[in-house]
Amino acid sequence: HLAFIKALNFSDNGNLFVCADNGIGYVDPHEHFTEIAVKGFNSSVDNMTIDYQGNHWFTSSRFGLLRLCKSIFTDIYHKADLDPQVVNAVGRYEGIIYCGTDVGLDLIDEKTGRKIINYITEKLHGIRIRGFLHDSHGNFWICTYGQGLYEISKDNHLKHYDTFSSLNGNNLRTAKELKDGSILVAGNN
Numbered sequence: 532h533l534a535f536i537k538a539l540n541f542s543d544n545g546n547l548f549v550c551a552d553n554g555i556g557y558v559d560p561h562e563h564f565t566e567i568a569v570k571g572f573n574s575s576v577d578n579m580t581i582d583y584q585g586n587h588w589f590t591s592s593r594f595g596l597l598r599l600c601k602s603i604f605t606d607i608y609h610k611a612d613l614d615p616q617v618v619n620a621v622g623r624y625e626g627i628i629y630c631g632t633d634v635g636l637d638l639i640d641e642k643t644g645r646k647i648i649n650y651i652t653e654k655l656h657g658i659r660i661r662g663f664l665h666d667s668h669g670n671f672w673i674c675t676y677g678q679g680l681y682e683i684s685k686d687n688h689l690k691h692y693d694t695f696s697s698l699n700g701n702n703l704r705t706a707k708e709l710k711d712g713s714i715l716v717a718g719n720n
Contacts, residue, residue: 540578550576553573554576572589577591578590619662620661629663650689661674662706672716
């Protein structure tokens with residue numbers, strides 16, 4: 532909780548902002564307190580103001596000035612309760628957002644925003660995902676760095692291609708569909 536309160540300011544929507552020696556927070560109109568955790572701006576917060584655009588400005592005698600504003604973007608990883616990751620590739624297929632990371636595949640339902648765990652995420656767990664392709668035949672291709680290529684067919688079957696089955700290498704970065712329907716993959720080899 533906040534200690535050594537320096538300033539209290541009301542916003543137009545009825546929130547009471549609290550500036551304190553150890554951080555900032557607000558009390559909503561229903562008297563629920565929320566601490567605003569901003570790494571690197573958690574000491575000697577002296578005052579705050581709200582400008583004509585709705586930006587919240589906080590001053591700290593130790594850290595200077597902080598501006599908080601609403602974003603037009605939504606953190607879908609946070610909303611889906613997924614651990615933050617570096618995302619190498621993003622694709623959409625059958626109402627699902629595919630996020631390729633260095634440690635596997637994260638799936639998010641477009642309608643609900645919830646994470647999906649299925650046999651595909653389990654199969655690709657721990658595998659670096661580098662690229663996606665949704666082809667004209669309704670298949671979805673996943674390029675991996677180290678494990679080759681995976682194809683999800685329209686009937687939701689997973690097929691794996693690697694150096695043992697025809698590829699020139701297993702370190703793939705991207706895929707492209709050619710005019711004749713062939714799939715071109717590119718990687719280190």
